[in-house]
Amino acid sequence: MPGKEPDRQEKPLAKLRDKLSDGLARKRLTKTQLATRSGLGRTTVQEAFRADGTVPSAETVAALARALGLPEGELLDLQRRAAAHRNGLVPGGGEGTGRSIGQWDPHDLEIHPSGAAASAGSVRALSGYVRRAHDQVLADAVGEAMGGRSRMLVLVGSSSTGKTRACWEAVQPLAAEGWLLWHPYDPTRAEAALADLERVAPHTVVWFNEAQHYLGDPQSGERIAAALHTLLTDPSRGPVLILGTLWSEYEDQYTAIPRPGSPDPHSRARELLAGRTVTVPDTFDQDALGAAARLAQGGDRLLADALARAGTHGRVAQDLAGAPELLRRYKHGAPAVRALLEAAMDARRLGMGLHLPQAFLTDAAADYLTDDDWDRLTNDWAEAAYADLARPVHGKQVPLGRTNPRPARRPPIGPTLASVTAPPTGPMLRLADYLEQHGRTARRLLCPPASFWHAAYTHLAHPGDLNSLAEAAEDMGRAQWAHHLRLRAARAGHSGAMIKVAWAREGTGDREGADSLFWQAAGAGDPRGLKFLGQKLEMAGDRESAEPLYRQAADAGDPDAIRGLARLREQVGDLEGAEALYRRAADAGDPNSLADLMLMREGAGDREGAEAIAREATAAGDTLCFTVLTEMREGAGDREGAEAIAREAADAGDISPLLHLWRAWLDSYPERAEAAFRQAAETNGSPTPAHLARTREEAGDREGAEAIALKVADAGDFYVLSATGES
Structure with a gap:
């Protein structure tokens, strides 16, 4: 019908088939001959020309274009538009976020080039792809997404093991279906993700390469994890496919259950990743x-x-x-090159951000050089070393290269001081991922030299970097540097540093200065400032003034403040109100609330209730309560009750109460101590024979201790002999 022809010609699939038909006619080929020439199957070729057929894949269109001498790029563009049109998507048309998968250069998605380009204008190459076990897991997730179910999968493994390339290969079937791909990174990955996650439309791949920059962001990580969970579970927004990559150490960090008494900064990320990760091995089998x-x-x-x-x-x-070449460049580099790289490795492993100030690295490198190497430096040594480090290894990879942090163009996520968001001054550099990971392993036991700490104090302005290095200096016994770096971090607006400085001032008797810093931390958005002010008032006996501060901190999300409110209720005899608050604090993630509730029950004479709380806590993964209850019973002289609780804890997999009894009873009840030790050893084998020999020796049974030592020595362990005085 002539009236329908203009509408038909506007459709990209019709245009694609018209061009293929014209090319076939010009070449005077049959479709069977075209199948032979293109290397495609006859059915595939027939389907590509059928008026009512499906949209041919990009691979099919490319093969046909080459065989017919047609412009490949033009036909692939029609194929992408046809696939998008079929799914009701118009790439670049303003719906959702992202663009068609086929419009992405894989290298722009942070896939490492497989080799150096032959010339400056050459296309960066990818090697042929080798499928491994994790590819099937990816394929299954893609299949479920194509079937209409939203899915998320994060590939976990070491640097440069093929995680990102695997994700790219996996989404190719979605390209033929017209799916979009969204890679948030501007102005920063975390800010971009948080700003636009709500705009993600159905049939979109969310690309979270190096997911630690999203989930691990100290301000936004937990909010991003929550938004991803909402995206996955909202049927009206699916199907979507969320793909990410992580180093193993970051997965361990995000999924580890914190110890009792420790903060839990990644609870939402842990829940999000549960059941959604797959390991990529370091090696090809x-x-x-x-x-x-x-x-x-x-x-x-x-x-x-x-x-x-x-x-x-x-x-x-x-x-x-290119990892081996990166490593070679480091190991065989000039002394100045090695010094700069080692300073950068130390900066990253001790907690500094991705972007390292060049002025800091230049000054930090001084003490990484020997006296002889330092004396041989020329006036332009730094410029020459940075130029050497900027030479690419493969494609865009360089050992240490210039980077341009994007200025923030959106409002901050939470309350921050102006100095926190000030743009960096001077050139900024980024260390290659593989060298960063190598440094974390090879230099994990090394403390940076004095020039490193001095350069940090002199040049760094970012509050997070300053605080991270202050913590590292403290861990490494560099107390003076820790103090000065923490002061600078506090002045730059880091609330955690303010709180630590406040407690230091409190310890020196400067209560007014401490209170001022606690209030500053609260003003910077950290509810712990209010909580600690409340704790000080509570300890001073001013419960009436402490309560509103606790409530403000609790409303701002601090579970320990809820626990503080529970203590206040308990102190005035409101046990029912206290229990409700202790349970609320436990539900909010406070690791000590159930232990406090158990102590309250025990103090009120409700021994059965206390034991029930201990079992409840253990079932939830908190084994502290059994230990505390054992210590209380033993301290009150109830040896039988203490032993019963300790054995129940051992049956649940926690030997800490038994080991407490072993230590407490070594002198007075050696037989019971040895029995407790033996049960602990039988439970998980962690105590050593040296412990048992020491038990016998300290109880006066010298012969028994020597018998154990000799038996173990026969098996090749002579340490026990020396521990018991044998020669």
Whole structure:
């Protein structure tokens, strides 16, 4: 019908088929001949020309374009538009966020190039792809997303093991279906994600490469995790596919259950990641090596070169990504190059952010050099070293290169001081991921030299960097540097540093100065400032003034403040109100509330109730209550009750109460002490024979101690002999 022809010509799928048909006619080929020439199956070719057929894949269109001598780029653009049109999506049309998968350059999604480009204008190459076990898990997630169910999967593994490339290969079937891909990064990854997650439309891949920059952000990480959970569970917004990558150490950090009494900064991230991670191994197994060898034999030069270097140890992905060359550049670099890299490695492993001030690194490097190396430096040593470090290894990878942090263009997430958001001055540098990870391992036991701390104090202005280095200095016994760096962090607006300085002033008797800093921390958005002010008033006996401060801190999200309110209720005899608050604090994540509730029950004479709370806490993963209850019963002289509680705890997998009884009874009740020790050892085997020999020796049974020592020595462990005085 002539009236329908203009509408038909506006559709990208119709245009694509018209161009293919015209090309076929010009070449005077049959579809069977075209199938032979293109390397495609006859059914695939027939389907591509059918008026009522599905949208052909990008691979099919590219093969047909090459066989017919048609412009490949133009036809692929029509294919992408056709696929998007089929799903009701108009890439770049303002709906949702992101753009068509086919419009992305994989390198812009942070996929490492597989080798150096031949010239400045060359396309950065990717080697052939080798599927491994984790690819099937990815394929299953993609299949479920295509079937209409929102899914999330995070690939976990070391640097340069192929995590990001695996995600890219996995989403290719979605490209043919017209899905969009959104990679938030401007002005920062966390800010971009938090600002636009609510705009993510159905049929979108959310690309969270290096997910630690989203989930680990100290201000926004938990809010991003919550928003992702909402996106996954809201049927009206699906289907979506969330893909991310993480180093193993970050997964451990986010999923670890904190110890009793410790803060829990990643509770939402832990819940989000549960059941949604898959491990990417460091090495290719034999099946993967075989598949890579077949691709190499088929002409893949990049894989052939990588297998020649990495085939014996299987670290093919790292070789392709340039990790060995990065390591070689570090190990064989000039002394100044090594010094700058080691200063950068130490900065990153001790908690500084991605962007390192060049002025800081230059001054920090001084004491990493020997006296001889320092004397040989020329006036332009720093410029020469930075130029050397900026030379790429493969594609865009450099050992230490210039970076341009984007200025914040959106309102801050929470209350912050103006100095916190001030843009950095001077050049900023970023250390290559692989060298950062190498430094975390190779330098984990080393303390930076004095020039590092002096440069930090002199040049750093970011409050988070200053506070992280203050904490590291304290851990490493550099108390003076810790003090001065923490003061600078507090002045720059870091609330955690303010609180630590406040407690230090409190310890010196400067209560007025401490209170001022607590109020400043509260004004910077940290509810702990209010809580600690409340605790001081409570300790001074002013419960009436403490209560409103606790309430403000509790309303701002501090579970320990709820526990403080519970204590106030308990002190005035309102046990029912106190119990409700203790349970509320426990539900909010306070690790000590159930222990306090148990103590309250025990103090009120409700021994059965106290034991029930201990069991409840243990079932929830908190084993502190059994230990506390054992100590209370033993301290009150109830040895039988203490032992019964300790054995119940051991049955639940916690041997700490038994070990407490062993230590408490060594002198007075050696037989009971030994029995408690033996049960603890039988439970998980963690106490050593040396402990048991010491038990016997301290109880006066010298012969028994020596018998144990000799028995263990027969098995090759001579330490126990020396511990018991044998020679």
